[in-house]
Structures are given as C-alpha cells and as structure tokens.
Amino acid sequence: MKSLAEVFAESLMIDAASVVDSLAYQSIKEWDSVAHMVLVTALEDNFDIMLDADDIVAMSSVAKVRAILAKYDITA
C-alpha cells in the first residue's frame, strides 16, 4: 500500500514534498477537477474503499482527505 502523500503525488503529478496538510483543492493548477477524479480512483484502489459523493465534494484539502479516510478506519 502506498502512503497518502505518494497517492497524491502520483495522481496530481506533483512532488511528494509539496503534499502538506494545508494543500487545497484548486489552489494549484495540478489539482483541478480532472485530477480530483484521478485522485478519487487512486485513493479507492490503494486503500480498497468506496468513497461516496459527499466525501468527494468534501475533499477540499489534504487534511480533509485524511479526515475522510479516518472515517473508513484508515490512518494515512
């Protein structure tokens, strides 16, 4: 299993070092709506979960994604 930072880095095609909790959706050009769906699929595959529509809308930052994963008993 990859780490959350690795999943983010690969999905958004950014440097793993720039994956910090405060990184927000749409704050960088790499994290746009297309990349967001790539990220969703990667998170589901990597952590073997099914995110619902509310989760996807609420995934507004790295910290938020971490909190949503915790709902599925994943410590990332």
Next chain:
Amino acid sequence: MSEAMQARDAVLAAPPFALDAAEKNRLLGAALAELTLHHAANCPQYAGILAAQGRSAPIGIADVPFLPVRLFKELDLKSIAADAVFKTLTSSGTTGQVPSRIYLDQATAQAQSRALAAITTNFIGKDRRPMLIIDHPGVVRDRTSFSARGAGILGMMTYGRAHTYALNDEDMGLNLPAITEFAEKHAGKPIFAFGFTFMVWKYFLSALERAGITLDFPGSVLIHSGGWKKLEDEAVSNEQFKSVALERAGFDHVHNFYGMVEQVGSVFMECDHGRLHAPGFADVIIRDPLDWKPLGIGQEGIIQVVSAIPLSYPGHSLLTEDRGVLTGEDDCPCGRMGRTFRVLGRIPAAEMRGCSDTHTAQAA
C-alpha cells in the same frame, strides 16, 4: 465579507426538498434580502440599478428586484475584489454571441458544489454507480479550456464511478466495444448515465434505434440537460424522449434538469412525475410579461429564478428569457416540497442558446 448571513446559512443547511411554502418564504425571503443588501453594498453597478428603480430591501421571495439575465453579457458584475475571483464561468454562447461572464469566489463555488451534491444525491443516492457518459472523451481533454459541456460532465462525474464514454471522438458514433464491455461488467446493476439532451438524443438513442440495438440497464437513471431548442426543431417531446430511453436502453428514471450558468445553485431537476422541482435554497416565479406581476399555477409567463447561493456576483434574482408555467406547490406525488413547473421554450426574439448547441450536427 463581514456581514452575517444567518438566513442564507440556514436555508443552505436545510435538506433540499424539505421546506414548505410558509417556511420557505420566510427563510429564503430573508436570505435573498440579506443578499440584496450585500450586493448593494459591494457592487456599485448593482447599487445604481436598485437606486434607479427606487427599491429598498425586499421582504418576500417575490419582492426581490430582478436583473435580466443578459445583463451579465453586457456588464462585468461582481461583489468581490478582483483578486478574490476563484473561477470565471462563461455561458455557452455560440459563434457571434457574447457569452455571460460570472465571477465566483471560493465561498460561492463551494456552496454551489454542495448544493449540486444535495440535489443530485437526492435523485440518485449517495452511492456512486457505474457511470456511462453520453459523450466523447475529447470533450474533457483540454484541461485549460473546457466547454460548458465539458464542465457539466466533469461536475457530474463525482456521482459516478468506472466512468465510460459511450461515443467515439472521431465521428460521435457509438463506441460499441466500450458500451458492451460496460454492460457486461455491470450487468444487472443500476447505472447512472449523463449527457446533454441533444447529444443523448441524436448520437445515442437515435443511433441505437438506427442500428437496431437494445441495451438493458434496469433500475438505471439518466440525467440530461442543456435545452430542448434543437430537439424542438426535430419535434421531439420530453415524453417521446423518455419512452425511447426506456425502450432502447432500459433507463426507467429519466431526469431532465433546467438551470443556467448565470445563476449558480439553480438546478431544477425533473422528478418521475415529470415536474421540475425548485430546491429549498432556490425558487421560480412566473411573471406576466405585460405588468411583471407574479402569476399563479397554470398561467403561462416569463420565468424568474432566485437562489441563495450567489455571494460573489449580484445574480441571486434573475429574469430569464424562457417561458414557463407553475404546476404546483408542496403537492407533487413524489413527495418533494416546494414549487414545481414546466419550461415552455424561449421567449420570441431571445438569443438562441443552450449548452448542447455547442456541438453542431453534421448534415446527414
């Protein structure tokens, strides 16, 4: 933004189809009054328009002053500083037409996503179903400049999984290998299909008919939008559209929705009883074109839309260029509260537009 907007917060937090008429008029009315004051204080052109009309703060939904939707083509209207613009939406004006420019800040964009999620999941559920996109993959390929169609498809992708495009890039023909693989993989499961009205009719349903192909997706939902203008020219009614969707693809829930880029949050979805529903945070008023008085159920007039969402630009109350008629209030057999209506078409002499018009059909 410093003003408190308690009524707006409350109406946005309410479930989308729960408020009855009395509650809604109080809560949405107060939210729209808050927004009227907010825009008057933050958008000098809007303040000027209100002053010219001699208007003060409204006290009910129908009292909120309205701007004609085409004003957003003529003026750059916003209630935020230029550096707070997070996203600029442009309407799907076809060649030779001036597009509207709508400026969103982060708060307005976020409220818009939440509102769309609340409405969509009310119709298709929170679980994301396998999704068939009735379009070609190229429509979302250029990430730097999506068409209105591409943006609409991306927005809807949130509600599906295993996204599959039904059409080929080259010629808009059916991608039969992809459709077959999708159908086999998700056999017996309800799926979610989305596309623009004209594309779904012309390149999917009609193509299936011509090819004599029948698909079977029992319990599935098809959501479509973008306007009927081109289909009216082909004399396709909503009823006919639905019956072909059921026969050809087994889509037993077909929901058209009415909305416009100029008013974020105004997404009026058609229920299984064929009525378009206003959610709690938005509403529709039908006005008499002669004296602009609000009309009652069954009386045809011009559609005005109001929404509690637009904070960043003064678009909370707009007069559209569409004709419509109210069909009821708090009394739809589907159980959703709020007003219901039907759209009857464009007003004469209005500029022709519609999202699905962005793809011009090749002459057959």
